[in-house]
Amino acid sequence: MSDRPTVLFVCVHNAGRSQMAAGWLRHLAGDRIEVRSAGSQPAETINPAAVAAMREVGIDITDQTPKRLEYTTAESSDVIITMGCGDACPIFPGKRYLNWILDDPAGQGLDEVRPIRDEIERRVRDLLSDLEVPATT
Numbered sequence: 001m002s003d004r005p006t007v008l009f010v011c012v013h014n015a016g017r018s019q020m021a022a023g024w025l026r027h028l029a030g031d032r033i034e035v036r037s038a039g040s041q042p043a044e045t046i047n048p049a050a051v052a053a054m055r056e057v058g059i060d061i062t063d064q065t066p067k068r069l070e071y072t073t074a075e076s077s078d079v080i081i082t083m084g085c086g087d088a089c090p091i092f093p094g095k096r097y098l099n100w101i102l103d104d105p106a107g108q109g110l111d112e113v114r115p116i117r118d119e120i121e122r123r124v125r126d127l128l129s130d131l132e133v134p135a136t137t
Contacts (some may be wrong), residue, residue: 003128005131006034008077014039014066016047016105017083020117023054023061024124028135032070034127038073040068050105079131089127 007025009018014037021039029035039054054061074092076081081098091097099125107111128135 004032005078005133006032006036006076007079007127008074009035009037009081009083010039010040010069011032011037011083012039012073012104013043013047013106014069015043015045016050016113017100017102017116017120018035018068019046019061019064019102020050021081021124022064022081023059025127026052026120027059028076029133030136031135033082033131036073037064038067038069038079040069042068047105047113049108049110050117052110053105053113053117054116057121079127081127107125 008014009021009025011018018037018039022035025033026034046061046064051062059112077095079096079098080128083099083100083102084104102119103112105116123136
């Protein structure tokens, strides 16, 4: 792993969980970690409830768009965190993998998305600790 690790968050639609996780990591790590997100079957837009939930904590993810998981993106990442993408996620020897079991915010309202957002924040903070990168806030 380089001095500036690369973390890839992957979920099916790249519209909820992975976008919130990427938002948290960008917010808490600044430019000390390269943050990527992708989906095995990307949606057309980010989940509005995920956008609203992140906005409540001062994180704007409206400039992000769902992206298709590309082989080269995964291959060049140091840490790959999957969130329900199943067999669509490629496996590369020597990569660090984490599988975060989280409820899918698709079709959920803001009240149901808030606890998912908060659990993602907790896991991102744990990841930062594991990577020995102090959170900025």
